Amino acid sequence: MTQETKDGAQGLSRRSVLKGAGAAAGAAAGSGAITGFPAVWSQEKKVLRYLGTAVNQSDDINKQLFKDTGITLEYISATTDDVTKRVITQPNSYDILDTEYFSLKKLIPSKNILALDAKKIKEFNNITPIFTKGELPNGKKIGDQGTAPKKVMFLEGKDSTAFAKGVTEWVTLIPTVYNADTLGIRPDLIKRPIESWKELLNPEFKGKASILNIPSIGIMDAAMVVEASGLYKYPDKGNMTKQEIDLTMKVLTEAKKAGQFRAFWKDFNESVNLMASGETVIQSMWSPAVTAVRSKGIPCVFQPLKEGYRSWASGFCVSKGVTGKKQEWAYEFVNWFLSGWAGAYLNRQGYYSAVLPTAKKFMSEDEWGYWMEGKAAKADIKAPDGSLLEKAGSKRDGGSYDDRMGNVACWNAVMDENDYMVRKWNEFIAA
Amino acid sequence: MAKKDQPFSLPAWAQAAPFGVVFALFFIIPLAFVVMVSFWDYNDYAILPGFTVRSYVETFEGCYDQLPDLCTILKTYVSTVKFCFLVWLFTLVIGFTIAYFLAFHVQSVTTQMTLAIICTIPFWTSNVIRMISWIPLLGRNGLVNQGLIKLGIIKEPLEWLLYSDFAVVLAFVHLFTFFMVIPIFNSMARIDKRLLEAAYDAGATGWQTLWNVVIPLAKPGIVIGSIFVITIVMGDFVTVGVMGGQQIASAGKIIETRLNALQFPPAAANAVILLAITLLIITALNRFVDIRKEL
Numbered sequence: 001m002t003q004e005t006k007d008g009a010q011g012l013s014r015r016s017v018l019k020g021a022g023a024a025a026g027a028a029a030g031s032g033a034i035t036g037f038p039a040v041w042s043q044e045k046k047v048l049r050y051l052g053t054a055v056n057q058s059d060d061i062n063k064q065l066f067k068d069t070g071i072t073l074e075y076i077s078a079t080t081d082d083v084t085k086r087v088i089t090q091p092n093s094y095d096i097l098d099t100e101y102f103s104l105k106k107l108i109p110s111k112n113i114l115a116l117d118a119k120k121i122k123e124f125n126n127i128t129p130i131f132t133k134g135e136l137p138n139g140k141k142i143g144d145q146g147t148a149p150k151k152v153m154f155l156e157g158k159d160s161t162a163f164a165k166g167v168t169e170w171v172t173l174i175p176t177v178y179n180a181d182t183l184g185i186r187p188d189l190i191k192r193p194i195e196s197w198k199e200l201l202n203p204e205f206k207g208k209a210s211i212l213n214i215p216s217i218g219i220m221d222a223a224m225v226v227e228a229s230g231l232y233k234y235p236d237k238g239n240m241t242k243q244e245i246d247l248t249m250k251v252l253t254e255a256k257k258a259g260q261f262r263a264f265w266k267d268f269n270e271s272v273n274l275m276a277s278g279e280t281v282i283q284s285m286w287s288p289a290v291t292a293v294r295s296k297g298i299p300c301v302f303q304p305l306k307e308g309y310r311s312w313a314s315g316f317c318v319s320k321g322v323t324g325k326k327q328e329w330a331y332e333f334v335n336w337f338l339s340g341w342a343g344a345y346l347n348r349q350g351y352y353s354a355v356l357p358t359a360k361k362f363m364s365e366d367e368w369g370y371w372m373e374g375k376a377a378k379a380d381i382k383a384p385d386g387s388l389l390e391k392a393g394s395k396r397d398g399g400s401y402d403d404r405m406g407n408v409a410c411w412n413a414v415m416d417e418n419d420y421m422v423r424k425w426n427e428f429i430a431a
Numbered sequence: 432m433a434k435k436d437q438p439f440s441l442p443a444w445a446q447a448a449p450f451g452v453v454f455a456l457f458f459i460i461p462l463a464f465v466v467m468v469s470f471w472d473y474n475d476y477a478i479l480p481g482f483t484v485r486s487y488v489e490t491f492e493g494c495y496d497q498l499p500d501l502c503t504i505l506k507t508y509v510s511t512v513k514f515c516f517l518v519w520l521f522t523l524v525i526g527f528t529i530a531y532f533l534a535f536h537v538q539s540v541t542t543q544m545t546l547a548i549i550c551t552i553p554f555w556t557s558n559v560i561r562m563i564s565w566i567p568l569l570g571r572n573g574l575v576n577q578g579l580i581k582l583g584i585i586k587e588p589l590e591w592l593l594y595s596d597f598a599v600v601l602a603f604v605h606l607f608t609f610f611m612v613i614p615i616f617n618s619m620a621r622i623d624k625r626l627l628e629a630a631y632d633a634g635a636t637g638w639q640t641l642w643n644v645v646i647p648l649a650k651p652g653i654v655i656g657s658i659f660v661i662t663i664v665m666g667d668f669v670t671v672g673v674m675g676g677q678q679i680a681s682a683g684k685i686i687e688t689r690l691n692a693l694q695f696p697p698a699a700a701n702a703v704i705l706l707a708i709t710l711l712i713i714t715a716l717n718r719f720v721d722i723r724k725e726l
Contacts, residue, residue, distance in 0.1 A: 081691035088476055088693060106476040106693060207590055213677040215688065256678065263594045263676025278572050279593070418475065422692045423489060427503040429688075430510070430680035 046071040046329050051087070052098030053080055055314065055351070056176055060384060061342055069336050071329055079267070080214070087112050092321045096330055100314045102147035102216070102412045104172050108161050113317045115155045115170040120331050123338040123355045124171075131175045131313070131354065132167055136406050146220065146238020146413030149175065149313050173315030174334050175354035177346050180309035180404045184275060184285030188299045197221075197307050198228035200282060201255045210274055210283035211252075213264035215425035217412055219245070220310055221284045222252045224409065228307050238413030242420055249424045253431045268292075275300055287350040290397075291389060304398040308409030315354075347371050348384050352401065374400030462706075469699035478695050486700035507680040508708065514596075514671070514681075515664045515712075518603040522660050523653065525604065526611025530652070531645070533612075534619035535627075547616065550609055562602050562673055569593040569601075594676030602674045607663060611656035618652030619645065654720045658713055665709045682708075 046069070050057065054077040062073050076094055078086060084103045086093060091112035099107070107113055118124045128137060134150040135141045144150065153172055154164040163172075185194050190205075200209055200221070212218045223237040226248055234244060255261065262280050265271045272292045274280045285302065293300035316337070318330045336342070343353030344362035348371065353359040360368055369375035374396055381390040398404045415421055469486055472479040494502040501509065529550070537543045553561055568574050569592040576588040591597055622645065630640040646653075668683030682705045689698035 085690070085693060110476045215692070261676070261678060264678060266672075266677060273566070277567075277570050279570055414475070418692065419694060422688060422694065423492065423503070426507075426680070426685050426688055429678065429684065430503045430506040 044325075047074060048072070048095045048326070048329055048333060049074045049076060049093070050096045050098065051076045051078070051083060051094035052096075052314075053077060053083060056098055056342075056346065058345075058384075061345060064341050064345075065333065065336060068341070069332055071333050071336075073333075087319075091319050094319055095322050095326055096333065097317050097319060098176060098314055099173070099317075100312055100412060101149045101152055101173060102312070102414050104152045104163075105147065105414045108152075108155070108163070108172060111161065112320055113172075114320050114322065115158060115172055116174055116317060116331070116334065117158075118169045118171050120335075121171070121174060121338070122335050123358060124174075126355045126357055127175060127338075128352075128354060128356055130178070130405060136402055137356070138402060140402070140406050142406055143308060143311075143409040144411070145234070145236045145409065146310075146411035148411045149173075149178075149315075173317050174338070175313055175315040176337060176342075177351040177353065178311060178313030178405075179287055179351050180311045180398070180408055181284070181286060182305055182309050182398070183303050184271075184283055184290045184293070185301050185303045186275060186278065186281040186299065187301050189278060189281045194282070194303050195306050196228045197224040197305050200225050200284070201229070201251070201260055203258070203260070205260070205282050207259050207262055208279070208281045209260050210262055210265055210271075210280040212284050213266045213429075215422055216414055216418070217310075218264070218284075219248055219252075219421060219425070220410060220413065222248050224307055224310065226251055228305075237410045239415050240417065240421070242417055245415075245417060245421050245424055249428050253428050256428065256431060291350060291383075295383075295387065295389070302397040304404070304407070308407040309398075309404065310410055310412065311405070311408040312412040345384055348382075350396075352405065356401075370394075370396060372401045374398075374403060465699045465702055468696055469703050471696045473694055473696045476693060486697040487704075490697060490700055490704065503680075504685075504704070507682055507685060510680055511665060511682050514599060514603065515661050517600050518607065518664050519657055519660055521600065521604045522608045522611045523657065526608050526656060527615055527649075527653070529608070529612050530615035530619055530649075533616050534622070547613075550612060553605075554609065558606060559669065559673075561606060562670055565598065565602055565605075565674065566593065569598060594674070594678065596675070596679070598674040599671055599679060602670050603664060603667075606670065607660050610659040610663070611653075614655040614659070615649055615652035618649040622648045650720045651722055654716050654722060657716055661712055661716075662709055665705065665712070 048071060050073045052075075054075075057073075057075040057077055062075075065071055065073065073096075076086075080100060080103070083097070083099050084106060087097060087099070087103075087107050088110050091110075097113060129135050130142065131149045131153055134144050134148055152163050154166070154168040155170040155172060156162045156164045156168065158170055160170070164170075183194070183197065183200060189208075199205070200211070211221050219240075220237055223234055223240070226232050227234065227237070231251065232244070232247060234240065240248065263270075263274060265274055265283070268286065268289055271283065271285055271289045274283065275285070275289070276293045276296055276298050287302055290300050290302040316334050318327065322330055338355045338358065340355070340358035340360075340362045343355060343359030344367075346353050347359055347363060348367065350371070356372070360372075363371070366378045367381070370377040370381050370390070376395050377390055377392050379392050380388055381392075381394070383389050468478060470482050470484065472481050472483045472485060490504055492502065494505060533543055533546055537546060566573070570576070571588045571590065571593070573593070575592060576585075579585045580588065626644055626648075627640060630644050635643065666683055668681045668687055671679050671681040672684060682701065686698045686701045686705070689695075689701065
């Protein structure tokens with residue numbers, strides 16, 4: 001105050017100084033810098049910006065997380081492609097990233113994300129060996145064509161951009177959820193058993209089939225068909241040579257010209273609508289989309305096929321801009337996510353959680369039996385929101401965890417010839 | 432307005448400056464970046480500064496060696512131009528008819544305005560919703576098919592109603608006819624009614640009056656409406672995607688696929704090509720009528 005009076009004496013009137021101070025205080029209050037009594041400052045607000053596809057983003061998770069840890073998540077949801085784009089172009093717009101393993105080939109070299117330290121992840125050693133070794137908890141090896149998580153899960157060092165061959169301390173993504181995808185069918189309209197991927201291009205379903213219009217995934221489904229029809233056996237469906245891409249696209253193009261496909265779908269709701277309205281009777285699909293069709297009272301089966309599943313997995317990492325306290329919160333959050341509540345929540349939606357023993361503690365014996373062991377449900381099976389999913393006595397499509405994940409044939413992937421493949425995909429759409 | 436002998440007077444510049452700055456910041460500079468990036472190289476995760484024509488060469492891949500088959504880019508543009516022509520034709524005929532009715536058959540200005548506002552009602556909801564609402568109507572088990580089957584007109588549902596060229600054109604016409612109506616109506620409203628009377632007195636038939644009096648005078652509106660419709664259809668990929676079941680190529684779709692694969696330079700190159708072709712069409716249209724003079 002003395003200073004101000006002195007300033008005033010030096011030419012500023014006292015009044016203008018007061019006015020200025022008032023305006024400054026007003027601006028501070030308006031900007032939210034002053035939110036209440038000083039006591040509020042003792043508790044810092046723990047907020048993490050969480051970028052991902054909407055798969056793992058739910059209010060329920062956020063509420064439970066806040067209850068257990070005081071952390072609040074600000075969800076930023078985008079499509080898989082847009083998540084990747086955002087990581088590359090706006091690395092400071094998020095703290096936690098939830099993305100799929102196959103995009104790591106693009107994300108890691110950009111140096112926009114940080115590897116996590118396995119030592120700080122409490123349940124790290126309990127993470128299912130599907131990720132660390134490419135095998136089931138019972139030791140059975142599973143398919144590793146494409147970008148299998150074990151190939152890109154570890155880095156050679158903290159700041160390395162090279163994927164390590166074996167297990168190291170530096171983890172690219174801490175796994176959150178994964179699943180085995182297959183074809184969805186309408187048993188009421190097909191009226192006969194479907195056992196092989198080749199049925200997708202069976203002329204019997206002319207004008208009633210559909211695939212994903214996401215090139216990297218669509219071409220793998222097509223490759224499953226090519227193999228199932230005995231046309232060609234790929235050394236690695238997830239990493240084709242140019243000739244293999246040409247061959248696969250030729251098969252797809254011929255089917256398209258013959259009018260096999262009703263439409264291609266790009267998002268969850270499109271796939272649900274196509275199937276529910278009867279526009280398609282057989283199509284590549286995601287597990288919760290099948291559930292969504294069924295919840296409308298329309299029969300739809302996530303059909304297990306003898307050639308196996310195409311699998312995907314996603315996990316957490318942090319933005320390179322995350323340091324200090326925020327980094328601690330990030331670890332706290334990841335540790336909470338693996339501690340069981342969230343895992344059980346995801347398991348109940350038909351996904352699989354990364355740490356099975358902790359999730360089991362949060363599920364009833366009947367729930368665990370239905371979702372994970374392929375047993376008939378003793379009571380009605382309910383979704384996390386309490387709505388009825390399956391009546392007592394029903395069994396999960398594809399059976400137990402071991403039966404489903406044990407039959408994975410390939411993983412979603414980004415190929416070395418990705419650029420060529422995308423050009424060929426555009427050619428296919430134009431054909 | 433500046434006098435003719437001092438075209439560069441300060442007030443004139445000052446008046447034009449705000450828009451000029453907006454135009455430069457949000458159009459010229461971004462466009463310059465797009466052109467620049469289209470000549471850069473790229474890998475899986477980054478764009479690499481430098482000069483290469485890779486994106487253009489790859490875009491036109493096979494255009495020579497695949498002859499007489501068309502390459503991807505040509506096929507795409509043939510399809511896009513086909514949609515442009517069909518949509519232009521239908522929106523023109525329908526739009527012209529509506530505008531003619533509003534301008535010459537409705538006498539009171541109040542009724543004219545009321546009817547014009549009624550035409551805007553569909554615009555109160557979003558483009559996407561207006562488009563998607565066709566799907567339950569046209570689907571295999573949709574209202575149209577069910578109705579026709581119940582009436583005994585067809586036995587099997589018509590497959591081509593949805594996810595077809597027909598569906599795309601239908602949605603475009605539904606969405607964009609209004610962009611024809613307003614400029615044509617605007618031109619027609621300015622036509623001196625005495626000219627029509629004079630034509631009638633001189634013994635012209637209705638068609639002759641239409642062809643020799645109304646259409647020439649409504650030309651600026653027709654050209655402006657056409658520019659609206661053609662530029663929208665050329666750049667659209669959402670309508671083509673949704674109504675075509677993602678099975679029909681469009682220039683915008685190629686750009687989107689490239690962007691999603693993080694391949695920015697080829698996306699930029701395709702944007703430049705699209706822009707060039709659209710500009711060519713607009714220039715050709717301008718040959719028919721000097722819009723600046725007519726306004």
